[in-house]
Amino acid sequence: MKSNISALGKLAFMTMLSVVAGCGTASQPVEVEPAKPAVDMTQPITIKFFNNASNEIFEEEIGKRVRAKFPNIKIEPVGNGFTRTNMEKLVAAGEVPDLFWIGFQENISDIKQLGLSFDLAELIKRDKYDLNRFEDIALQMVKNQGDKGELFALPWQTASAVMFYNKDLFDKFAVPYPKDGMTWQEAIELGKKMSRTENGVEYKGFDPGRWSYYYQQYGVNMYDPVTGKATYMSDPKWRTIMQFFQDAYTSQGTIPAKIQENRNPFMVDKTVAMLPWAAYFQPFLAAKDTGLNFDMVSVPTPPDAKGQGISPAASILLISPLSKYKEQGWEILKFLASDEVETANSRIGFPPAIKLQAAKDQFGADLPGMQSLNMKAVFYNKPTVQPAVKGEYQSAAFQPFTQMMQDVGMGRKDINTALRDAQDVADKAIQEVKAR
Missing domain, CATH: 3.40.190.10 (Periplasmic binding protein-like II)
Known part of the structure; x- marks a missing residue:
């Protein structure tokens, strides 16, 4: 018993010395990655969201889903289908949206020329957001719109x-x-x-x-x-x-x-x-x-x-550089591109932009009459x-x-x-x- 206590005492003493020595060694600091600041999604704010479709479709696909996830955030649809002309009118009227839902990645060129493009790269890097979950071609076509590696949007829905x-x-x-x-x-x-x-x-x-x-x-x-x-x-x-x-x-x-x-x-x-x-x-x-x-x-x-x-013609989601709510907007974009929402989109007949096979397998499940159709035709061609x-x-x-x-x-x-x-x-x- 005595020898055991002695061994334990020596171990404790050596451990104490190593801790003290470590504290006094300035040349070997312990790097602690700073925690990502929490985004307060409980504050009552209004997010203006550019609408790519009718108000009814916007409400079904975005409005009611965002409200259910973030009850204190009001989503206000702006516009109705992207053209450069109607976007210029919004800019001239000082009604630039915080977020954009746009039908084609090609429209990013117009967004850039209007000074409304915002690079998501830093947010993606900070949050270690996994881009590999998106369909390769849909993601590549969005990446192609950047000149220096920028990523101005997340793919959301693909075309078939x-x-x-x-x-x-x-x-x-x-x-x-x-x-x-x-x-x-x-x-x-x-x-x-x-x-x-x-x-x-x-x-x-x-x-x-x-x-x-x-x-x-x-x-x-x-x-x-x-x-x-x-x-x-x-x-x-x-x-x-x-x-x-x-x-x-x-x-x-x-x-x-x-x-x-x-x-x-x-x-x-x-x-x-x-x-x-x-x-x-x-x-x-x-x-x-x-x-x-x-x-x-x-x-x-x-x-x-x-x-x-x-063309996959990715329907895309973007943040305005002029928005006061970029952090909140980024949380909304991540939510809309989540497996949960992408699968829900697939169930009402919008091909998902993610690779998740389970989402594709549920395509059209919530549309009465779809069950009798040749569903494999949708994904037959690449x-x-x-x-x-x-x-x-x-x-x-x-x-x-x-x-x-x-x-x-x-x-x-x-x-x-x-x-x-x-x-x-x-x-x-x-x-x-x-x-x-």
Whole structure:
């Protein structure tokens, strides 16, 4: 027993000496990481939040969720869909929002030029916020908007597309339904079998739907930063895109006197058999009440780009540099991008921007009628990363796009002429931007 006490005493003495010695050694300070200051989310403040959609959708996706999480914070929606013009009006009126929900990462270029961009990098570093949880392509497309490694936004929702088809029309004309993995040409050929006039009603087998899908699947950039010109004549993929577009309209019976992106002939009139459109299901499900019997397959792809989907077109969340509530705003952004909210978004039909498979597996679960649809079509193709879009040159290059598509689709111009005219208009618009 005596020897044990002696050993313990020696141990205690040596421990005391080491502690004293450690306290007196100035050259070896113990580094303690400063604690992150707590953000008081209980104070009654008003956060102005730029609204990318209708007030009803904003309330469902943001308003009620933020209030439930932070009861003392009032969320006030401002604006209704982003355009540079309406944002300039808010700035001129002194009504700059604290937070932004914007539909496309490309709009960051406008946000920067208006002096409304705020780099989240320091907050992300301070909080050790995990960016790896986001879908790689959606995050990369936001990162591409920074010139020096800045990250001006968090991805929130991604875009997907499917091809809707009217089951009743296919049954009526005894034609097999479309399938996942079709090419655009296969969809056009199937549309030919469905196009006809019956009892005075003209049916179109295939409508091209959203025109941007065709260049997004190729990842085509309308503006070449190396040459400083548009790419309509220099990139051969534009000729392929326009050939498809011409075939889609000229092969479906009579050539229309007017064309536009319009889902009503499919959804309301029920005279279109197949329609590629955004995987935003609420309007289509509502049309079931008027007798629309539909299902969906993956959006078709070019034969030389099979499996390539559309741009993820990340719906994004940003903080204004002018906000007095940046810390509170950052907490709100993190909450909205959390697994909890991303999964809730997925359940009401908005593809999540995170990798969490459980969120994807619950896609559309809260939408009545979704359970009977071919849900794998939404994630069948992989998103296609798009070129970095910076500044106003891309917008200038885009100016003739709609006119070019209409001229070719309505047979007013041949493809060569339409591309050449688009190139001229775009290059002139680019020069005007440079001359400002």
